[in-house]
Amino acid sequence: xxxxxxxxxxxxxxxxxxxxxxxxxxxxxxxxxxxxxxxxxxxxxxxxxxxxxxxxxxxxxxxxxxxxxxxxxxxxxxxxxxxxxxxxxxxxxxxxxxxxxxxxxxxxxxxxxxxxxxxxxxxxxxxxxxxxxxxxxxxxxxxxxxxxxxxxxxxxxxxxxxxxxxxxxxxxxxxxxxxxxxxxxxxxxxxxxxxxxxxxxxxxxxxxxxxxxxxxxxxxxxxxxxxxxxxxxxxxxxxxxxxxxxxxxxxxxxxxxxxxxxxxxxxxxxxxxxxxxxxxxxxxxxxxxxxxxxxxxxxxxxxxxxxxxxxxxxxxxxxxxxxxxxxxxxxxxxxxxxxxxxxxxxxxxxx
Amino acid sequence: xxxxxxxxxxxxxxxxxxxxxxxxxxxxxxxxxxxxxxxxxxxxxxxxxxxxxxxxxxxxxxxxxxxxxxxxxxx
Numbered sequence: 001x002x003x004x005x006x007x008x009x010x011x012x013x014x015x016x017x018x019x020x021x022x023x024x025x026x027x028x029x030x031x032x033x034x035x036x037x038x039x040x041x042x043x044x045x046x047x048x049x050x051x052x053x054x055x056x057x058x059x060x061x062x063x064x065x066x067x068x069x070x071x072x073x074x075x076x077x078x079x080x081x082x083x084x085x086x087x088x089x090x091x092x093x094x095x096x097x098x099x100x101x102x103x104x105x106x107x108x109x110x111x112x113x114x115x116x117x118x119x120x121x122x123x124x125x126x127x128x129x130x131x132x133x134x135x136x137x138x139x140x141x142x143x144x145x146x147x148x149x150x151x152x153x154x155x156x157x158x159x160x161x162x163x164x165x166x167x168x169x170x171x172x173x174x175x176x177x178x179x180x181x182x183x184x185x186x187x188x189x190x191x192x193x194x195x196x197x198x199x200x201x202x203x204x205x206x207x208x209x210x211x212x213x214x215x216x217x218x219x220x221x222x223x224x225x226x227x228x229x230x231x232x233x234x235x236x237x238x239x240x241x242x243x244x245x246x247x248x249x250x251x252x253x254x255x256x257x258x259x260x261x262x263x264x265x266x267x268x269x270x271x272x273x274x275x276x277x278x279x280x281x282x283x284x285x286x287x288x289x290x291x292x293x294x295x296x297x298x299x300x301x302x303x304x305x306x307x308x309x310x311x312x313x314x315x316x317x318x319x320x321x322x323x324x325x326x327x328x329x330x331x332x333x334x335x336x337x338x339x340x341x342x343x344x345x346x347x348x349x350x351x
Numbered sequence: 352x353x354x355x356x357x358x359x360x361x362x363x364x365x366x367x368x369x370x371x372x373x374x375x376x377x378x379x380x381x382x383x384x385x386x387x388x389x390x391x392x393x394x395x396x397x398x399x400x401x402x403x404x405x406x407x408x409x410x411x412x413x414x415x416x417x418x419x420x421x422x423x424x425x426x
Contacts (some may be wrong), residue, residue, distance in 0.1 A: 006418050033353050060352045087352060113400025114418055115382050120381035133399075136353040140399040187353040190396065191403045212355075215418045240398055248404055251385045338352060 008154045010218045011046065018050045025228065027221075028177065028310060030169065031185035032043075032338025037212050039347035042319075044220075054177070054310035055340030057168050057187050060132045061087045061144030061330045062308060062339045063266040067292045068132075068161045071095035075128050075159070075288065076106035081180075083111040084130040085197045090335045114144040123155055128288055131160045135255065136187040138162055138267035138277060142254035145279070145286060159288045160278050165192075166199055167275040168266050171196055176269070176309040181224045182207035186216070186239040186245070193247025194237050201233045211239040223242070258283060265294055267332060268308030302331035314341040314348070321345065355398040357406055360391050372397065 013059040018025055029035055035055045039043060044053050057063050063169065070093045076082050082098070089110070102108040111117050114129050121127055131141045141158065148156050165188050173179075182205060184197050189209045200207045206227035210220035220238040227236060237243055255277070264276025279287040301319055306312035314320050314333065324330040326342055333339035358372035358379070370383045372395060382401045383389045394411070395402040 031353060058353075085352070113382075114399050133352055136355075139403065140382075140401045143382060143384055143401060143402070185353060187355050187396075187398060187403070190355070215414060238379065241407045241414070242404050244404075248385055251403060254385065259380055328423065336352075 002074035005074035007215075007218065010222050010278045014047070014218070014221045014225050015050055017222075017229050017280040019156055021225070024052055025180040025225070026054060026178070026310075027181045027183060027224065028054040028056045028172075028179045029183040030056035030058040030187070031164070031183075032062065032336060032340075033187070033212055034183055034185070034210065034217070034249055035059070035340050035343050036338055037070070037214070037217055041214050041217065042347070043217060044348070048219075049243050054179065055307070056182075056310075056344075057172060057266060057308050058134065058165060058188070058337045059270060059333075059336050060137070060163060061091060062136055063163065063168070063268065063306065064088065064091060064132055064161060065265050065267050065294075065297055066091070066093050066253040066334060066337060067294065067297055068290065068346045069098060069158075070095075070214045071288075071290045071292075072098060072100045072108075072128075072130055073157060074107065076101055076108055079126065079201055081107040081109060081125055081127045082125060083109050083114070083117050085132065085199060086110045087336055087338075088130060088132065091331055091332050092330065092335075114140055115147060118144045118151070118153065121153070121156060123181075124151060125155060127156050129156065131158045131162055134165050134185070134188050135191045136185075136199065137261065139191065139217050139248075139254050145258050145283060146254075148286060157286055157288045158279065160276075161264070161290070162277040163264055163266070164277060166196070167272050168269055171269055171272055171275075172309065173200075175204065176311075179205060179310070181205060181228050182330040183217075183220055183224065184209045184235070186211050186243060187248065189237075189239065189243045191248050191251045194235055194243060194245045196247055197231070200235055204233050206231075206233055206236075208236040208237050209243055211242070216330060265292065266308075270294075304331035304333045304341075307333050316340070353398065355396045355403065356392050360389060360393045360395060363389060363391060370395075370402070372402075380387050 333341040358374035394406040
């Protein structure tokens with residue numbers, strides 16, 4: 001029974017903190033993996049009336065725009081084999097998704113690890129690796145490029161739509177959203193360290209780096225509500241078993257060795273200066289030139305953009321549950337297992 | 352997308368850039384280039400087939416101590 005006592009004690013501390021603050025808190029969980037953990041474990045109902053959880057832009061699939069999917073489908077039509085994380089398969093492009101293109105015969109293969117792909121690929125397969133992800137995943141692509149160089153492969157290229165977390169967060173906090181606190185992404189922080197999120201302090205909003213287990217979220221909420229109560233804007237680290245102050249310095253060096261900052265388009269936030277990473281010019285031979293026409297990105301009734309910026313709850317979108325479901329997704333937030341629409345659909349008890 | 356899972360190192364492979372890890376009884380070869388001084392018995396956090404950090408066991412034990420069987424608690 002000790003467990004229940006520990007959980008109840010912490011839940012009560014969190015609720016007491018919020019009662020002292022005297023209003024319902026708006027807390028943004030930046031990372032999609034946190035979104036799933038919060039909904040799956042029922043924290044949105046446990047803290048109903050105390051915390052309004054808002055899902056942030058830290059789900060790479062959700063912020064990937066259809067222009068990228070269109071490019072990959074074009075490349076598949078040119079007879080390249082496309083290697084992609086499974087999460088991207090159902091994201092709607094202009095005319096079809098990668099899954100639909102595959103059903104029509106395009107060579108689209110699912111990868112678990114890009115490093116494994118480049119280690120084992122034959123020199124005769126003209127392949128393009130769909131590189132999406134935030135800083136957690138970027139080192140894996142850096143290691144892949146190193147392996148391509150080691151093997152002297154000429155038949156593998158990368159379609160980079162990699163993102164950084166700091167710039168979109170700055171844009172979101174500056175222009176789009178008013179929140180009381182932030183739950184920061186634990187695995188991006190594993191790479192960037194606590195230092196990588198110091199910039200959040202400038203916004204004078206309390207924040208905490210959190211792990212992903214039930215008890216991680218509880219400890220982080222206890223810490224965050226205490227910070228809000230004390231108006232303490234220091235970035236707190238409640239994922240100490242993994243996240244160091246300086247992060248993983250080897251991984252950071254790998255990112256710097258292969259990648260430069262570039263502008264990137266985020267669904268919901270638009271084009272963000274320095275919001276992406278591209279291969280450095282000396283490695284441009286391994287990079288696919290992607291052609292984007294941001295003006296023509298289709299404007300469907302899907303309200304992903306408003307969901308991603310906290311202006312709308314998934315169930316307030318006119319498509320939600322009616323025509324947009326995980327089986328028939330109309331937007332990326334429903335496609336991705338980590339999208340807030342998908343999490344609401346599966347675990348939400350919003351009525 | 353940023354999922355990571357903890358796994359225990361059971362064997363370092365020859366070049367030290369790879370290791371075999373055990374996750375719930377499942378053995379997998381992963382890349383450990385990003386980790387300094389990997390040793391058998393270490394717990395690593397794995398993402399996309401790459402170890403991105405060592406897990407500090409002392410810190411992990413403290414949380415376990417605090418919560419014991421919290422994983423099975425119905426919140």
